Amino acid sequence: MESREALLANIKTRQKWDFVFAVAGLLSLMFALVTLLALIVDLAMTGVPRINYEFFVNFPSRFAERAGILSAWVGSFCIMLTTAFCAIPLGVAAGVYLEEYSKKNWVSQIIELNIINLAGIPSITYGLMALGLFVYKLKLGQSILTAGLTLGLLVLPIIIVTTREAIRSIPNTIREASYAMGASKWQTIRYHILPYSSGGILTGVIISLSRAIGETAPLITIGALTFIAFLPTAPFDAHIPFVNFKWLMDPFTVMPIQMFNWLSRPQTEFHVNAAATGIVLLVMTLIMNGGAIWLRLRFRKKMKW
Amino acid sequence: MFLNCVMILASSLTLTAHAQVPVIKIDGSSTVFPITEAMAEEFQTAQRGKVRVTVGISGTGGGFKKFCRGETDIQNASRPIQTAELENCRKAGVKFIELPIAYDATAIVVSPKNDWISSLTVAELKKMWEPSAQGKINLWSDVNPKWPKEKLKLFGAGSDSGTFDYFTEAIVGKAKSSRGDYTASEDDNTLVTGVANDKFALGYVPFAYAQENTKKLKIVAVVGGDKAPMKDKAVIPSRESVENGTYFPLSRPVFIYVSEKSLAKKEIGEFVRFYLQNGASIVPEVKYVPLPANAYKIGEEHLNAKKLGTVFGGHSEVGLKIDQLMKREGAQ
Numbered sequence: 324m325e326s327r328e329a330l331l332a333n334i335k336t337r338q339k340w341d342f343v344f345a346v347a348g349l350l351s352l353m354f355a356l357v358t359l360l361a362l363i364v365d366l367a368m369t370g371v372p373r374i375n376y377e378f379f380v381n382f383p384s385r386f387a388e389r390a391g392i393l394s395a396w397v398g399s400f401c402i403m404l405t406t407a408f409c410a411i412p413l414g415v416a417a418g419v420y421l422e423e424y425s426k427k428n429w430v431s432q433i434i435e436l437n438i439i440n441l442a443g444i445p446s447i448t449y450g451l452m453a454l455g456l457f458v459y460k461l462k463l464g465q466s467i468l469t470a471g472l473t474l475g476l477l478v479l480p481i482i483i484v485t486t487r488e489a490i491r492s493i494p495n496t497i498r499e500a501s502y503a504m505g506a507s508k509w510q511t512i513r514y515h516i517l518p519y520s521s522g523g524i525l526t527g528v529i530i531s532l533s534r535a536i537g538e539t540a541p542l543i544t545i546g547a548l549t550f551i552a553f554l555p556t557a558p559f560d561a562h563i564p565f566v567n568f569k570w571l572m573d574p575f576t577v578m579p580i581q582m583f584n585w586l587s588r589p590q591t592e593f594h595v596n597a598a599a600t601g602i603v604l605l606v607m608t609l610i611m612n613g614g615a616i617w618l619r620l621r622f623r624k625k626m627k628w
Numbered sequence: 629m630f631l632n633c634v635m636i637l638a639s640s641l642t643l644t645a646h647a648q649v650p651v652i653k654i655d656g657s658s659t660v661f662p663i664t665e666a667m668a669e670e671f672q673t674a675q676r677g678k679v680r681v682t683v684g685i686s687g688t689g690g691g692f693k694k695f696c697r698g699e700t701d702i703q704n705a706s707r708p709i710q711t712a713e714l715e716n717c718r719k720a721g722v723k724f725i726e727l728p729i730a731y732d733a734t735a736i737v738v739s740p741k742n743d744w745i746s747s748l749t750v751a752e753l754k755k756m757w758e759p760s761a762q763g764k765i766n767l768w769s770d771v772n773p774k775w776p777k778e779k780l781k782l783f784g785a786g787s788d789s790g791t792f793d794y795f796t797e798a799i800v801g802k803a804k805s806s807r808g809d810y811t812a813s814e815d816d817n818t819l820v821t822g823v824a825n826d827k828f829a830l831g832y833v834p835f836a837y838a839q840e841n842t843k844k845l846k847i848v849a850v851v852g853g854d855k856a857p858m859k860d861k862a863v864i865p866s867r868e869s870v871e872n873g874t875y876f877p878l879s880r881p882v883f884i885y886v887s888e889k890s891l892a893k894k895e896i897g898e899f900v901r902f903y904l905q906n907g908a909s910i911v912p913e914v915k916y917v918p919l920p921a922n923a924y925k926i927g928e929e930h931l932n933a934k935k936l937g938t939v940f941g942g943h944s945e946v947g948l949k950i951d952q953l954m955k956r957e958g959a960q
Binding site: 382383384385546547548549550551552553574584586587588589590591594 | 685815
């Protein structure tokens, strides 16, 4: 009889601790959420009324109400394009090689460790490296190309790591089945590994790009400008071959830099502009992350094993 | 391989990139930025996109490094060029024209709840801010026994700022010499908030920030002393008192430096002329104090005559009248 009571008491204490942990967890979650919500609501209350069509099509101006973010969002967009263009092929290829081709020995382990390490390096370090290499050695100047390459290098490790994770999640039986049908390694990768892992890879790519879009430090280090009231050269020509890449060498500014500049002004009207830019940036990141989730779900549905 | 690709791509790009709209490259001080930004905005509108102007904010020091390497056409500077920078420019063969373009004043601010001071003498400010005050002057009553026995909380510019250089030079007597135990920030809005929220705080901020926050801050008048034009009378910073030099010693001219080599390009000369001709109307719009009208005229004359070099011996000077300054001969 007594042992039964002891058991009941024991169960009770265990249940009590369970409850305590659940409450603590919930409180932590609420704390994070409430802080985030307060920040966003505060930003939205100041910024949202300022967002209108003119805000997107006007250049920066000394009059807060006339100022817009045209050069900033176009700059951010062009840089994201360049970053994606150089980082995705390199990152995915490197990830596939490391996972599928390279021998697993101490050399590959060192490389692996270094890539993971690189993903955690402060972004300003990349800026310093880019200043020395791209701006001065290769003489690319303070251009969209320099910025794109810098951010490309910054997100490269993230893309490599997520690509590897995505590939690793594919069961080995798929590879074996493919080889059993006489497929070469490349055919297996091309027709099986890459399509099946593309959901995960794309998620990684988009998340890394949404990190890059908010980066300021490395761009300031390479000498990004603050006031620009013109757009990069149009990429289309009237004559053959109809496209050009002159815009890659044009100077640029980006949304976080524009935001920072407005925030440091004495007039509150400029602070409102900064809040509005923050909202635009937030919504863009949200759309990108939403896109990543949607893509992942779509690819998961398409997979038939 | 990656680098090779980049290099080939880059060289093919730079070959095609030259036949383009001319670009005027400007960099330097964040204090001067709003003025040059406004000028660039107006100039580009006037030129209807035939000329492009870019403005960066690397700070006066960072900007001079670029300027003396010949990377920029115009340099924004919140203080005159220093000896080491002059040396760099000379080595690289960069010659320049120095043009004062506006006044910037530093305001002493306290909380509106502060009811025991309305003016301060330079000596009192020095007592609060000099390096030897560190650890010794902790209470308001340490400066003046009539003031409350409460902790004196100081707010000021960070040591990379031109405002810091000038404030220390004008108050302590030596640039960059200041006590270290105060709340320093490069962001002037942080200083404004800090002073506004504390009854026992005192800080110095650029005049534009004090003027924009008159509801949150009380601006303290400054007694210049023997060297000042108004002697022992307290002067509050305002457009008039800065313009006529009675707000002493915390007001100073800010400059642009134009590279002589860049002046060979037509659009640079046009831009600088535009800058000087519109200074009187645009400078107040961005909340700075314009120079007297004849100073802009003399500036234009200097530009036409290509008067090279600096009129400062590589260091700042306190309480300088603009007409004296414009008459001096430049040294390179």
